[in-house]
Amino acid sequence: xxxxxxxxxxxxxxxxxxxxxxxxxxxxxxxxxxxxxxxxxxxxxxxxxxxxxxxxxxxxxxxxxxxxxxxxxxxxxxxxxxxxxxxxxxxxxxxxxxxxxxxxxxxxxxxxxxxxxxxxxxxxxxxxxxxxxxxxxxxxxxxxxxxxxxxxxxxxxxxxxxxxxxxxxxxxxxxxxxxxxxxxxxxxxxxxxxxxxxxxxxxxxxxxxxxxxxxxxxxxxxxxxxxxxxxxxxxxxxxxxxxxxxxxxxxxxxxxxxxxxxxxxxxxxxxxxxxxxxxxxxxxxxxxxxxxxxxxxxxxxxxxxxxxxxxxxxxxxxxxxxxxxxxxxxxxxxxxxxxxxxxxxxxxxxxxxxxxxxxxxxxxxxxxxxxxxxxxxxxxxxxxxxxxxxxxxxxxxxxxxxxxxxxxxxxxxxxxxxxxxxxxxxxxxxxxxxxxxxxxxxxxxxxxxxxxxxxxxxxxxxxxxxxxxx
Numbered sequence: 359x360x361x362x363x364x365x366x367x368x369x370x371x372x373x374x375x376x377x378x379x380x381x382x383x384x385x386x387x388x389x390x391x392x393x394x395x396x397x398x399x400x401x402x403x404x405x406x407x408x409x410x411x412x413x414x415x416x417x418x419x420x421x422x423x424x425x426x427x428x429x430x431x432x433x434x435x436x437x438x439x440x441x442x443x444x445x446x447x448x449x450x451x452x453x454x455x456x457x458x459x460x461x462x463x464x465x466x467x468x469x470x471x472x473x474x475x476x477x478x479x480x481x482x483x484x485x486x487x488x489x490x491x492x493x494x495x496x497x498x499x500x501x502x503x504x505x506x507x508x509x510x511x512x513x514x515x516x517x518x519x520x521x522x523x524x525x526x527x528x529x530x531x532x533x534x535x536x537x538x539x540x541x542x543x544x545x546x547x548x549x550x551x552x553x554x555x556x557x558x559x560x561x562x563x564x565x566x567x568x569x570x571x572x573x574x575x576x577x578x579x580x581x582x583x584x585x586x587x588x589x590x591x592x593x594x595x596x597x598x599x600x601x602x603x604x605x606x607x608x609x610x611x612x613x614x615x616x617x618x619x620x621x622x623x624x625x626x627x628x629x630x631x632x633x634x635x636x637x638x639x640x641x642x643x644x645x646x647x648x649x650x651x652x653x654x655x656x657x658x659x660x661x662x663x664x665x666x667x668x669x670x671x672x673x674x675x676x677x678x679x680x681x682x683x684x685x686x687x688x689x690x691x692x693x694x695x696x697x698x699x700x701x702x703x704x705x706x707x708x709x710x711x712x713x714x715x716x717x718x719x720x721x722x723x724x725x726x727x728x729x730x731x732x733x734x735x736x737x738x739x740x741x742x743x744x745x746x747x748x749x750x751x752x753x754x755x756x757x758x759x760x761x762x763x764x765x766x767x768x769x770x771x772x773x774x775x776x777x778x779x780x781x782x783x784x785x786x787x788x789x790x791x792x793x794x795x796x797x798x799x800x801x802x803x804x805x806x807x808x809x810x811x812x813x814x815x816x817x818x819x820x821x822x823x824x825x826x827x828x
Contacts, residue, residue, distance in 0.1 A: 359400045360822065361555075361610045362563050369397065370614065377618055383540040387510055390618075394519035398482070405481045408446055413516045415442045416491045417509055423498040424505045432499060439495035443488045451485065453478055455685035483523030485682055489649055491516050494530045496653055503531050511537040518620075520611040524604070524825040526625040526645035536620050543619035550791070553806060554613030557790070560809040561606030565774070567821045570599040573771050576762055577748070578738050585759040589751035591768045594775040596738045597731050601630065601778070603824045604643070627789075630730070631782035633714065633722045634707075635699040638730065646682070650675050668704070673697040683737070688745060692736040699729060720783055727779055 359366050376389050399406045419439040426432045448456075464470070494515070497503045506512035515534050521527075543551060577584065577592020584592075608625035615622045629642035639647040655675040661668040673694070680693020712718065732749070739745035751759045763771075785793070794802055 359397050361607070361614075362559055362821070365400075369393070374617065378542070384510070386540075387514060387537060390519075391510065391514050391517065394514070394517040394522060397519040398517065398522055401482050402479060405479070408450075408481055408484070409487065409517055412443055412446070412487070412491050413513050415439060416495050416516070417506075417512050419495050420498045420505050420512070423495065436495055436499040440492060443492045446481075447484055447488045450478055450481055452681075452685045486525050486527055487516060487522060489646075490527050490529075493527075493649065493653060497530065503529075506530065506534045507538065518615070520614040521608075521622055524607045524611070524823055525643070526608055526611065526623055527649055528622060528645065532623060533620075541619040543617055547616050547619060550794075551613040551616030551618075553794075553802075554609050554616065554790075556613075556806060556809050556813070558606045558609030558611075558613060559813055561602040561609060562821075562823065563816050564809075564812050566599045566602035566606060568816050569770060569774055570595045570602070571821070573763060573767050574599050574738065576767075578740075578744065580762050582760045582762065583747055583756045583758075584751045585761045586751050586754055586756075587768060588759070588761050588763050589748050591763055591771045593731050593735055593738075593748070593752065595771045597630075597734050598771070598775055598778050600734070600737075600824055601626075607823045607825065624789075628782035628786045630727050630779050631723050631786035632726050633719060634703050634726055635696060635729075636703060638726060639696075639700075646679070650679050654678065669701050672700050672704075676700065686740075688736045688739055688742060691742075692733050695733045695736065699733075723783060723786075724779070 359369060373390070373393050377386060379386075395406055395409070398409065416439050419435045422435045423432055426435065494503075494506075494512075498505065506515065511534050512530075514537050515528075515530055518528075518533065574592055574596035577588060578596065605626040612622045612624070623645065625644050627641040627644065629638055632638035632641050655671055658671040658674060659667055660671060676693040676697030677690055678693070680689045680691070680696070683689045683692070712722075714722075732752075735748050735752075736742075736745045739748065747756075750756050
């Protein structure tokens with residue numbers, strides 16, 4: 359079920375009605391859990407079994423990790439949780455990728471291998487809920503948290519429908535305590551949640567789908583060598599599309615949860631205004647970057663074991679972060695580029711000191727934004743050949759490239775990209791909530807009305823969110 363669909367509006371209206379009925383808190387949580395299974399199961403009902411298995415395994419593992427004192431047995435329970443969760447993730451998401459690469463390696467030594475035909479369905483959002491539930495077991499192993507007091511609360515933590523399929527990836531100590539006592543949104547929370555839901559849908563439907571997706575699809579779907587302007591326009595279109603699409607989902611999820619009185623953490627903080635890649639990953643997909651930091655980079659040693667080891671840890675973390683996004687070498691190379699940028703940035707910071715001001719700050723942010731757009735080429739392109747051809751066009755290596763976009767499309771994309779970058783720069787040290795609190799109610803209401811009107815005019819076709827495939 360998609361947030362940008364009529365079916366979801368009906369579904370959520372029913373949830374809200376039941377949420378406000380005079381029934382016990384336990385009944386409300388049971389309803390919310392059932393609604394979450396329905397929300398997920400409408401894509402493919404049998405795949406709900408994966409949620410049930412992950413929930414049961416990690417609940418039992420968590421209880422055992424809390425009660426057990428034998429270090430060897432505690433480690434066994436931790437590995438059970440990791441192997442079950444990662445086993446599902448590897449089989450469903452990376453099975454075909456591993457077989458293809460095994461087949462290629464075998465072919466290099468003159469052997470032939472023909473795998474059996476398979477039709478593995480990628481469960482929606484498996485990367486998100488796998489990381490979320492696995493973090494519970496890891497935190498229990500290190501005794502950083504207390505176990506969830508009730509199985510119902512833990513099951514809700516794993517399957518809470520607003521953020522189930524595309525995040526934010528929430529830690530148990532952020533969400534489970536909110537299920538302990540009865541909660542209901544205050545009037546201000548409900549209104550602000552509804553505003554965020556509208557804003558998120560506006561970002562997805564109007565900005566991503568209507569204004570940017572066609573141009574990105576045209577450029578990345580072309581088999582021609584493109585003109586430099588078309589290549590940059592398509593890349594900027596995708597850069598804006600993926601931000602509005604993914605940030606839009608996160609904003610919707612936060613708004614929907616808030617309308618129920620439940621608070622989810624921010625997942626984006628104006629990332630295209632970042633000055634350097636260290637800051638970028640503190641602003642882009644924050645719940646994933648913090649997960650990779652806490653459960654991969656720091657356990658590998660972080661920056662505690664010298665420069666060489668720090669470089670290796672950074673590269674491994676970003677390579678695996680790239681692979682998390684998709685089963686393909688273009689995603690791995692996307693992660694490599696981010697790791698390379700982080701290593702170079704760390705080297706430069708160790709040798710040069712820059713006193714930031716408004717002028718050099720925006721230039722450094724623009725430079726970071728440009729380098730980010732280069733990485734998006736590999737993220738969006740299906741094959742390395744396409745990515746390299748596009749980069750060649752972007753850097754004037756194909757002076758006779760063809761034009762596939764008309765002037766109107768180019769102006770539209772460049773205007774949106776410029777406004778996107780500038781809005782991130784001016785908002786980098788504040789938030790939508792802080793700005794809204796200072797804005798007169800009639801201006802805020804007018805903005806809300808404009809977004810609703812444009813959503814109605816856009817009449818989106820219910821395009822799937824990009825990050826659902828991850």
